Amino acid sequence: MLIVQKYGGTSVANTERIKAVARRVVRTADEGHRVVVVVSAMAGETDNLIRLAHEVSPNPGEREMDLLLSSGERVTTALTAMAVQALGKKAIALTGRQMGIITEPVHTKARIERIEADRAKRALDEGYIVVVAGFQGITESDEVTTLGRGGSDLTAVAIAAALKADLCEIYTDVDGVYTTDPNIVPEARKLDKISYEEMLELASLGAKVLQTRSVEFAMKYNVPVVVRSSFNDNPGTLVTKEDKEMEKVVVSGVAYDKNQSKITIKAVPDRPGIAARLFKAIADANIVVDMIVQNVSSDGRATDISFTVAKTDSNKALSITEAIARELGASGVDLREDIAKVSIVGVGMRTHSGVAAKMFETLARHGINIMAISTSEIKVSCLIEAKYTELAVRVLHDAFELAKAEGEK
Ligand code: ADP
Ligand code: ASP
Numbered sequence: 001m002l003i004v005q006k007y008g009g010t011s012v013a014n015t016e017r018i019k020a021v022a023r024r025v026v027r028t029a030d031e032g033h034r035v036v037v038v039v040s041a042m043a044g045e046t047d048n049l050i051r052l053a054h055e056v057s058p059n060p061g062e063r064e065m066d067l068l069l070s071s072g073e074r075v076t077t078a079l080t081a082m083a084v085q086a087l088g089k090k091a092i093a094l095t096g097r098q099m100g101i102i103t104e105p106v107h108t109k110a111r112i113e114r115i116e117a118d119r120a121k122r123a124l125d126e127g128y129i130v131v132v133a134g135f136q137g138i139t140e141s142d143e144v145t146t147l148g149r150g151g152s153d154l155t156a157v158a159i160a161a162a163l164k165a166d167l168c169e170i171y172t173d174v175d176g177v178y179t180t181d182p183n184i185v186p187e188a189r190k191l192d193k194i195s196y197e198e199m200l201e202l203a204s205l206g207a208k209v210l211q212t213r214s215v216e217f218a219m220k221y222n223v224p225v226v227v228r229s230s231f232n233d234n235p236g237t238l239v240t241k242e243d244k245e246m247e248k249v250v251v252s253g254v255a256y257d258k259n260q261s262k263i264t265i266k267a268v269p270d271r272p273g274i275a276a277r278l279f280k281a282i283a284d285a286n287i288v289v290d291m292i293v294q295n296v297s298s299d300g301r302a303t304d305i306s307f308t309v310a311k312t313d314s315n316k317a318l319s320i321t322e323a324i325a326r327e328l329g330a331s332g333v334d335l336r337e338d339i340a341k342v343s344i345v346g347v348g349m350r351t352h353s354g355v356a357a358k359m360f361e362t363l364a365r366h367g368i369n370i371m372a373i374s375t376s377e378i379k380v381s382c383l384i385e386a387k388y389t390e391l392a393v394r395v396l397h398d399a400f401e402l403a404k405a406e407g408e409k
């Protein structure tokens with residue numbers, strides 16, 4: 001088989017762990033498989049580099065930021081290849097450019113356009129274990145880009161798709177995908193398998209165990225993904241196509257996201273075209289808006305519009321909104337950072353009613369106020385005060401009996 005193995009930051013946090021990764025890689029090769037390894041930067045390294053950038057500049061340029069951030073994965077890629085070589089196997093370390101990962105010309109969150117994998121294929125044919133730097137790519141005009149936080153997952157899945165690998169293994173610091181973050185709810189249960197769709201919702205709603213775009217990519221190209229621990233040999237979680245069994249489960253997971261901010265533009269005139277004007281300007285700045293709430297005031301003439309964006313975009317979104325507020329004669333703009341989004345996800349929601357009501361009741365019973373709600377076919381999300389996040393996740397996990405397997409409920 002051809003197997004792509006991705007090792008996250010905690011799995012390559014120091015040289016001892018890198019040597020442990022090398023042993024696992026060699027074991028896989030010795031079982032007769034061809035192996036491509038994708039590594040993240042050492043745990044904390046990307047955050048550290050971002051901190052350094054902000055120490056030298058209040059507003060670091062995105063092009064140089066990408067060059068800086070890509071250095072973290074260069075280090076672990078070279079070290080991992082050396083550790084594999086030290087075990088007597090042929091290994092070659094490749095940067096994003098050398099792997100032929102071509103992205104769109106957007107800095108800090110580029111999408112992969114295609115992979116020119118000839119060199120990697122040749123190396124595999126010659127018996128090399130190929131070790132690739134995650135999270136980075138190159139544009140047509142030779143600029144280094146990065147793929148957004150957690151982007152090494154995407155590197156791995158995209159390479160698996162390009163090489164038509166039989167399996168993409170994501171090695172991390174937990175045993176698989178759980179009903180919610182096991183570091184917050186110790187009773188959380190590991191799932192044997194989860195559908196691409198549910199995983200996509202969980203990821204986009206904050207479950208950082210897999211990066212959202214990596215799941216999108218896996219779903220599109222039907223890449224079988226297994227999430228498992230690099231610290232043991234326990235079977236992980238298979239992310240795969242939905243089956244009949246999965247539909248029986250109404251809610252399969254709870255996710256939370258503290259990386260959002262809420263911006264409110266106050267008392268804008270209540271007439272057609274206002275929302276279009278505001279959200280076009282935000283979209284033109286490459287900012288993704290998540291939740292939107294609009295309240296018509298009692299006199300019917302003015303309205304408040306609130307929306308949420310990623311915290312990393314909040315300053316940019318705020319200055320755009322302030323400019324538009326002046327143009328429209330709004331009474332002011334307000335930014336709140338102390339908010340969080342909690343969500344429940346499950347394909348079974350399509351065929352079961354009362355799920356949202358149960359969520360609202362549960363939050364109300366614990367005195368947690370809901371600031372905004374959004375729903376889709378398979379999820380319900382509520383915006384709440386950040387200080388209630390852990391409490392909300394725990395009580396929802398409990399209310400939907402997620403610690404128990406289907407048969408035990
Ligand atoms: P890596 O560095 O290996 O990429 P991440 O920190 O990005 O690892 O992702 C793993 C973390 O995701 C876990 O330590 C856990 O805290 C968090 N997490 C959030 N939700 C879930 C979930 N539903 N199942 C498993 N882990 C989750
Ligand atoms: N090192 C990058 C990050 O911390 C990419 C990754 O770990 O997947 O976001």
Ligand code: MG
Pocket residue numbers: 008150153208209210211
């Ligand atoms: Mg990650």
